[in-house]
Amino acid sequence: MYGKLTVSTGTLNIGNAADEDLLTRGGTVSVSGGGLNVAGKYYTDDVNNIATFNLTGGIVTLPTSGSTSTTIAPFNISGVGSVFNMSAGTIVIPREGGTGAQDLGYVNTGTSGGSVTGGNLQIGNTSTPAAQTISINTPSYVGNLVVNSANATARLVTNSLNVYNNVVVTAGSLNANNLYIVLSGSWTNAGTFTPGAGMVTFNSTSAQVITRSGGDTFNDLKFEGSGNKSLANEITVNGSIT
Numbered sequence: 035m036y037g038k039l040t041v042s043t044g045t046l047n048i049g050n051a052a053d054e055d056l057l058t059r060g061g062t063v064s065v066s067g068g069g070l071n072v073a074g075k076y077y078t079d080d081v082n083n084i085a086t087f088n089l090t091g092g093i094v095t096l097p098t099s100g101s102t103s104t105t106i107a108p109f110n111i112s113g114v115g116s117v118f119n120m121s122a123g124t125i126v127i128p129r130e131g132g133t134g135a136q137d138l139g140y141v142n143t144g145t146s147g148g149s150v151t152g153g154n155l156q157i158g159n160t161s162t163p164a165a166q167t168i169s170i171n172t173p174s175y176v177g178n179l180v181v182n183s184a185n186a187t188a189r190l191v192t193n194s195l196n197v198y199n200n201v202v203v204t205a206g207s208l209n210a211n212n213l214y215i216v217l218s219g220s221w222t223n224a225g226t227f228t229p230g231a232g233m234v235t236f237n238s239t240s241a242q243v244i245t246r247s248g249g250d251t252f253n254d255l256k257f258e259g260s261g262n263k264s265l266a267n268e269i270t271v272n273g274s275i276t
Contacts, residue, residue, distance in 0.1 A: 035056065035058045036059055036060055036061050037061055038063075039061065039064070040066075041065045042067045042068060043067050045070075046069070047098075048070070049072065049073030049099065052074060053075075053102055054073040055077065055101070056076045057078070057079065059078065059079070061086070062087075062088070063076070063088065065091065065123060066123075067091045067092045069093045069095065070094045070095070072097060073097060073099040073100075074100070074101045075096060075103065075106060076094075076096055083114075084114075084116045084117075085111050085113060085116045086148075087116075087117070087119070088119045088120075088148075089121070090121050091122045092123045092124075093123065094123070094124070095127075095128065095159075096127065097127075097129060097131065102133055103131060103138070105136075106138070107141040108140075109139070109142070110141045111143070111144050112144045115147075116144040116147075117145065118142055118147075118148045118174060119148040119149055119150070120153040120177055121151045121152045121177075122152050122177075124154040125153070125154070127139050128158060128159045128183075130166045130167055130168045137169050137189060138168075139168035139170060140155060140171065140172065141172065143172060143173065143193075150177055150198055151177065154179075155177070156180040156181075156182050157181045158205075159182055160183070162185040162186050164185050165185065166185055166186050166187065168187065168189070169189050170191070170195060171190075174196070175197070175198045176196070178197065179195070179197050179200075179208075180203075181202070181205070181207065181225060182205060183205055184205040184225070187208075189209040190209065190210055190211045190213045191213075194214035194215065194216070195216070196216050197215065197217040197218065198218055198219070199217070199219035200220050201215065202222045203223045203225040203227065204224055205225050206225045206226070207227070207228065208226070209230070211228075211232070212231040212232050214232050217236060218237055218240075219238070219242065220245070221244045221245065221246075222243075224247070227246075227250060227252075229251070229252050229253040230253065231253055232254070233254035233255070233273075235256040236256070236258070238261040241261050243263075244264070244267070245266040246269075247267060249268040250267070250269050251270040251271075251272065252269065252273075253271070254271070254274050254276070255274075255275045257275075257276070
């Protein structure tokens with residue numbers, strides 16, 4: 035794709051088998067409603083290795099069939115100078131990319147323009163196969179991080195994670211992999227959180243709540259910003275509270 039792809043209602047299915055991809059070479063994807071399903075991966079290559087991605091509504095799901103690339107994640111914006119805008123809608127990654135050991139998922143490392151003010155990055159859904167580890171690698175914000183399958187583990191790699199709003203684990207696991215998580219919303223966990231040696235920072239001028247039935251466990255915990263921080267359940271902190 036060199037030009038524009040726009041989805042505002044209905045459903046667009048790209049491919050119906052593994053490794054049938056949406057390849058953009060300087061093109062723009064804009065989704066404001068409806069659904070965009072990619073059987074394989076969304077990525078860039080060639081000399082014009084940049085992408086523009088706009089999500090203001092609707093649901094983007096990939097890979098719906100599978101992506102066997104061992105180097106390119108199912109959602110992959112790595113070309114320097116790319117633009118990523120997200121204010122609403124959802125990106126769903128239901129299964130890992132690669133051949134088993136790579137655990138590829140969401141990469142957004144090339145963005146140097148655009149903004150994130152909302153929307154969801156969702157790891158896992160009702161179609162997620164067993165034992166899926168799906169990595170997240172981005173220095174940019176995500177709107178809300180949602181882990182939504184008992185078969186899925188969302189795992190941070192390389193970059194700490196900045197969340198504009200909430201972290202919600204309805205099922206499955208979130209593995210910080212010794213990296214930091216900074217969020218400006220609330221924390222709700224009905225699954226498993228593995229902090230490693232990382233820190234979770236609650237940083238907002240608005241109220242923030244930590245909720246997990248039976249209590250959650252953190253390594254280091256930091257409270258910043260003028261908003262009230264509240265515990266809906268007891269917590270355990272193995273390191274320091276700042």
